[in-house]
């Protein structure tokens with residue numbers, strides 16, 4: 402494992418961090434985590450050098466923090482830093498901050514969280530963080546030893562990112578969505594460079610765009626296959642492109658199986674700053690260009706929009722639509738078959754009532770209700 406300085410904190414963080422938002426499940430219920438397998442995966446990652454694990458109040462309906470705490474028993478706690486996040490949307494007054502933090506400490510079975518982030522800052526949630534005295538409350542919690550370092554995770558424009566950074570000199574790190582197809586999306590490369598110029602270590606989330614870059618569509622595969630490195634896996638291309646940048650402290654991957662943990666550990670072992678050649682950088686730039694031509698809905702299946710009060714399975718509808726649009730061929734008929742014959746009627750796109758409750762929750766700012774009729778129309782086309 403390679404390590405990088407985490408800003409001026411004195412901590413050297415592993416190139417690969419463990420994201421706990423997409424843990425293996427026993428069934429469909431996000432709270433029903435496969436605990437033994439998750440604990441095995443987290444411990445295996447730590448045994449192989451991972452020293453940063455990222456969770457949040459909301460992940461797996463609160464169970465991610467609980468399972469992470471369980472995984473860190475038996476001596477593992479001392480070998481890894483815990484990062485978790487304040488559910489900003491639940492804060493109505495300053496006193497809520499410490500109450501929520503105390504709940505998280507309890508779930509994690511800890512008395513200290515090393516890195517604590519204000520979760521999902523965007524144009525709706527930044528005013529809450531700013532105006533409900535969240536930051537003074539966090540400083541007091543830090544003085545009491547409940548948390549170590551204060552940061553924020555972000556899903557909005559570069560301009561807002563800059564505003565948030567500039568508004569509070571006490572930020573110690575930031576977390577942004579970043580990958581080779583998102584250079585100009587959200588904080589993007591400009592945000593990465595801005596944070597680094599301010600001395601803030603950058604934690605990267607969604608490095609594989611929530612898994613979309615694992616088996617990329619044909620046009621992207623062709624770019625990789627025709628490159629001087631046809632044997633390299635798309636996952637490795639995506640991760641090495643991130644690790645090549647000096648501004649990035651750690652790359653979180655939300656690994657859902659042991660084989661993903663193994664593969665990403667092996668990728669991290671090959672990583673380095675500034676090690677990609679001009680040829681390699683050009684290949685990734687061509688792959689990003691090919692991706693932009695696909696014009697899919699930029700849903701990363703993060704599930705922040707859920708639950709829909711009317712039962713629509715928003716990420717699933719978008720996933721099926723994108724599969725159809727991007728992969729065409731048998732994916733077209735397969736996804737229509739699933740939608741028409743097997744998907745619960747109440748979860749389908751046409752059950753959207755345009756209540757708009759999902760709109761402010763989507764980190765990608767997708768106009769969900771506006772797209773639902775188009776998704777329904779495409780997926781419900783009669784089977785031939």
Ligand SMILES: NC(=O)c1ccc[n+]([C@@H]2O[C@H](COP(=O)([O-])OP(=O)(O)OC[C@H]3O[C@@H](n4cnc5c(N)ncnc54)[C@H](OP(=O)(O)O)[C@@H]3O)[C@@H](O)[C@H]2O)c1
Nearest residue numbers: 420421422423554606607608609610611612654655661664
């Ligand atoms: N603060 C925020 O607002 C926020 C938002 C998003 C994420 N995060 C954090 O950042 C972490 C990372 O984001 P992410 O989970 O979206 O990461 P990601 O690496 O972009 O996506 C994870 C998904 O990629 C697939 N994957 C990962 N490694 C793979 C491999 N070697 N081979 C094949 N597939 C692989 C898996 O998909 P399948 O499950 O389909 O196999 C996995 O669920 C999260 O877990 C969470 O801790 C924070």
